[in-house]
Amino acid sequence: MDIQILQYIKSIIYIIASVTFVVGLKMMSNPKSARKGNLYAAGGMTLAILATIFCHEGAVSPVIYVLIVAAIAIGTIIGWLTAKRVQMTKMPELVSMFNGMGGACAALIGLMEFHHNIGDAAKVSTIIAGMIIGSVSFSGSIVAYLKLNGSMKKPLRLPNYNVINTIMLIAVVVFGAWMVMSGTDSSVMLYALFAVALLYGIMFVVPIGGADMPVVISLLNSFTGLAAAFGGFLYDNKVMLTGGILVGSAGTLLTIVMCKAMNRSLFNVIFGAFGESAASGSADDVHGSIKDISTTDVAVLMNYSKKVVIVPGYGLAVAQAQHVIHELEMLLEERGVEVKYAIHPVAGRMPGHMNVLLAESNVDYGKLIEMEEINPEFEQTDVVLVVGANDVVNPAAKSDPSSPIYGMPILEVDRAKHIIVNKRSMNAGYAGIENLLFYNDKTNMFFGDAKKALTDLVAELKTM
Amino acid sequence: MESILAFIAEHELMIYFIILSVFVGIEVIGKVPTVLHTPLMSGANAIHGVVIVGAIIVMLNTEPDNYALLGLGFLAVLLGTLNVVGGFVVTDRMLEMFKKK
Incomplete structure (x- = not known):
């Protein structure tokens, strides 16, 4: 076919792909059309990739086609299998990992394109910017991944880490600017910049506490989008631009929404990391005793309630107790008890994590109530069952200005008549803060692994 | 300047x-309602995988005897594919659970 016609076809396909990205994201805003939206975007992406390969201008050696197809084939198999096999609870870290892969891809493009464009300051600055952002996103995502899967539990903080990080950030930017201004073609310098950017990505995420990881992943997600957009600018490639910028702006907005849900600013998440104030308002000033409760007592209490609200948290996900909790809900509903789920926007490890998890066990949407709506209902609630949630129900967020989570909106479960907290042990939550709720007079602790404890509870209820 | x-x-x-x-x-x-935040983040994550298009362009413009660049390019395309395929499949899995209602 005529070379020119192939170019027209490519342009048209890129337009179609860009539209599928916008429409796909739009459709994801509604549960009914969300899945279709994702498929549209995937279809558009496939078209764009095929058009890039097969509508290329100029002669290309067959060896290169073989390499490209081989790389795509291997990536598809690994990506597909990993995504299909992962457990629901591991999805957040997988998203972080895939995000890192995209960042690495952008960084590698920068490494490869640098030498071809020496002398063109505008292109070199685009390349350098894309490479830096891609590298930070890559190493940062890997750290976030390690933190979420538990390999890196405690936030690691050097003394004055904020100062160190700020200096590093300035150093990276100055280094990058120097690369552009000096017009150097030194590979050593290029790789040095790459290494410094990677190091900055690590230093950037390492001091941030695990509870803030969702925000970090969302932010890094928008970084990778930005890196892709720089690539689009470099190649004057509209589909990369649309995709990259869409994700860049959407990711930033999502990050801000998530920060708002925790009543903190992005600045505070990055620089104020949990911990400095945590030392002052923690364990020692907690007084009072905790009360144990038996499975039978919980069953009786629930059986004779009018209204039960379940507060799920990460512990539910870890114990894989989403199915048994649905069973409990149905059993109670059969007995005429009204059951609802109270969903805190940042419960779990990602916003919406609990929704995804409960949807897996076929819990009705209508029963998942968001924080603002459920809070006024706690007054009329007989029993609140907290399963594996901690920080999102910690009253210190309202009452203790010295607490690191002070100001975060919480589920006000202490307004209910009875509170039952299922937990494996008395360990503090992910943010590492003591929870006064457990010492409340209305609170009973229902110790045990969520899945086992709830299974016992369901069995007990069935005998009544 | x-x-x-x-x-x-x-x-x-x-x-x-x-x-x-x-x-x-x-x-x-x-x-987008909170319910869909995780799938949305994941879907957006898959879309920025479009960066793979850049990796493919570099590969197509590389001379077949420049092994160092081809090696980097191969890796870039592979990582980009992981981002795209893994991202869309995982999003689909999350959204699949919402459909039965």
């Missing part, structure tokens, strides 16, 4: 395009 200014002037349309795209991104995402 001059070349940067010239670059901006030359790419005037592109810059308009970028600014408008930013607003489209914000507008499109703005109405």
